Amino acid sequence: MSGDRYAEQRTPDEVDELARRARDGDRDALELLLTEVRPRTLNVCRGVLPYSGDAEDACQEALMNVAAKIGSWGGRGRFTTWLHVVAVNSARTTYRRMKNQATPSDVLPMERPDPRTTSVIAGTRLDLLEAMETLEHDHPQYVEPLLLRDVYGLPYEEIAAQVGVPLGTVKAQIHHGRRLVRPLLRGDG
Incomplete structure (x- = not known):
């Protein structure tokens, strides 16, 4: 499996295998995995947050959460399902943060x-x-x-x-x- 393949070319099994290796401490696999799932993660965040900059912030937060919490992926379901949850939660957290920081003149x-x-x-x-x-x-x-x-x-x-x-x-x-x-x-x- 080549490291320069696009995420949409990897099979779900290949992504799951990368995630297992990353979960087990393989730093190279983690870097590859984060590169693979970034477009998918950004799309999830864009689906929740309408502005590109906000979606980018949420995506970055989601990827940091994936890196920090990869050990909590149990491997029972697809890694991408777990990723969706992480990305949605990051987008919602970004939204809450922006909502709490907004002033009436911002909207x-x-x-x-x-x-x-x-x-x-x-x-x-x-x-x-x-x-x-x-x-x-x-x-x-x-x-x-x-x-x-x-x-x-x-x-x-x-x-x-x-x-x-x-x-x-x-x-x-x-x-x-x-x-x-x-x-x-x-x-x-």
């Missing part, structure tokens, strides 16, 4: 998308992030499965393996999470 009234007309999949994710913040406050167990399924389209089986709960529980969490989030996205919740 123009027209910059905030109308959640009734903004597509969650095709448009900006600010309305989704607000909904996830609300959901996390009252029902944190629904947030991760809902994001992994509805935003990133991961299969239920991978989500169940990642969050460590039975498949039926994951499906129920996603169903209940959707029900709770739907009115928040329409702006009437």
Whole structure:
């Protein structure tokens, strides 16, 4: 396996093998892995944060978290599923930090998308992030499965393996999470 191959050319098994080697302390494998997954990580962050600079910051944070916490990847599911969780959490942390640092003059009234007309999949994710913040406050167990399924389209089986709960529980969490989030996205919740 050549180190100069693009991430999309590596098979999921090859990425998992790199991750196992990195988890086991192989520094060269870790560097290769971080290079391989950077484009995927940036895409995940861009899916949550609409501005490139913010997504880049979140991506960098995610990659640092991967390097620091690679030992917590249990190897039960695909490494890329675990990576999605790390990237989403980094993007959400970046969003929270920016939200807490923002002053009223930083946000123009027209910059905030109308959640009734903004597509969650095709448009900006600010309305989704607000909904996830609300959901996390009252029902944190629904947030991760809902994001992994509805935003990133991961299969239920991978989500169940990642969050460590039975498949039926994951499906129920996603169903209940959707029900709770739907009115928040329409702006009437």
